[in-house]
Amino acid sequence: MSRSGRAERPTAMVAPHILPQHDSASDAPALAEAKAALRRRLRALRAAPLPADTPAALCRRMADCVRAGLRPGATVAAVWPLPGEIDLRGLCAELHHGGYGVLLPETPPRGHPLRFRLWRPGVPMQAGRFGTLHPDGPVARPDFVFVPLLGFDRRGFRLGYGGGYYDRTLAGLDSVPAAGYGLSAQEVPAVPVGRHDVPLPVIVTERETIRCGA
Ligand SMILES: Nc1nc2c(c(=O)[nH]1)N(C=O)[C@@H](CNc1ccc(C(=O)N[C@@H](CCC(=O)O)C(=O)O)cc1)CN2
Numbered sequence: 001m002s003r004s005g006r007a008e009r010p011t012a013m014v015a016p017h018i019l020p021q022h023d024s025a026s027d028a029p030a031l032a033e034a035k036a037a038l039r040r041r042l043r044a045l046r047a048a049p050l051p052a053d054t055p056a057a058l059c060r061r062m063a064d065c066v067r068a069g070l071r072p073g074a075t076v077a078a079v080w081p082l083p084g085e086i087d088l089r090g091l092c093a094e095l096h097h098g099g100y101g102v103l104l105p106e107t108p109p110r111g112h113p114l115r116f117r118l119w120r121p122g123v124p125m126q127a128g129r130f131g132t133l134h135p136d137g138p139v140a141r142p143d144f145v146f147v148p149l150l151g152f153d154r155r156g157f158r159l160g161y162g163g164g165y166y167d168r169t170l171a172g173l174d175s176v177p178a179a180g181y182g183l184s185a186q187e188v189p190a191v192p193v194g195r196h197d198v199p200l201p202v203i204v205t206e207r208e209t210i211r212c213g214a
């Protein structure tokens with residue numbers, strides 16, 4: 001049974017990649033339920049303890065990814081950690097000290113894109129929706145976006161917390177370069193996708209930098 005008390009649909013579990021498409025702005029119910037079921041599984045998996053060097057290995061790859069593609073002075077969107085997530089605060093500090101502008105998202109009401117604000121070490125953080133924290137710095141446009149995820153596949157599709165925030169945000173940023181990031185343990189064979197889900201070109205894990213679809 002799902003959290004809502006409804007039975008989960010077997011088709012959604014067996015072949016999530018061939019679910020019928022829906023005509024409205026939201027995902028069709030079967031697709032939404034397939035995503036919700038996968039989210040529950042991936043959240044549970046996140047509770048497992050991590051090897052001590054894993055977060056540092058991931059952050060190192062993410063910093064390399066920025067330095068390979070952008071010059072200092074460019075702005076990079078990261079996130080401030082929510083409980084249970086990989087902590088990118090060390091990466092934020094490293095990028096800031098390397099001359100990059102570090103942006104963090106402010107979470108708007110559901111249905112709206114994220115707004116990114118400039119962060120620097122010590123800047124006051126404001127409490128936002130869903131327990132998120134954002135800096136009170138000026139709003140700025142990212143030159144590059146790191147996209148958090150609960151799960152991903154090798155095609156570059158990802159699953160987040162279900163707000164649809166990143167798909168909306170990237171759709172509004174006119175082909176800004178972006179990379180997903182997460183743990184290799186968060187990889188699944190095929191994330192269930194709807195018409196708003198746009199695959200990411202790159203996903204960085206602690207083990208590899210995946211060029212999706214390559
Ligand atoms: N650190 C971080 N910041 C982020 C995101 C993220 O994934 N990670 N977001 C990515 O879009 C946006 C916030 N989106 C969110 C959308 C829904 C929920 C949410 O429903 N949270 C659940 C608990 C989820 C869990 O702990 O697994 C809740 O509040 O009950 C949280 C954030 C912007 N900031």
Ligand SMILES: Nc1ncnc2c1ncn2[C@@H]1O[C@H](COP(=O)(O)OP(=O)(O)OP(=O)(O)O)[C@@H](O)[C@H]1O
Nearest residue numbers: 026027159160161162163164165166167168171196
């Ligand atoms: N660009 C968009 N325009 C309209 N609706 C969208 C857009 N992107 C996503 N949605 C809708 O938002 C809802 C949540 O999307 P989805 O389940 O893909 O979220 P998510 O990627 O897990 O969340 P997040 O991006 O916040 O981490 C779905 O109903 C989806 O169809």
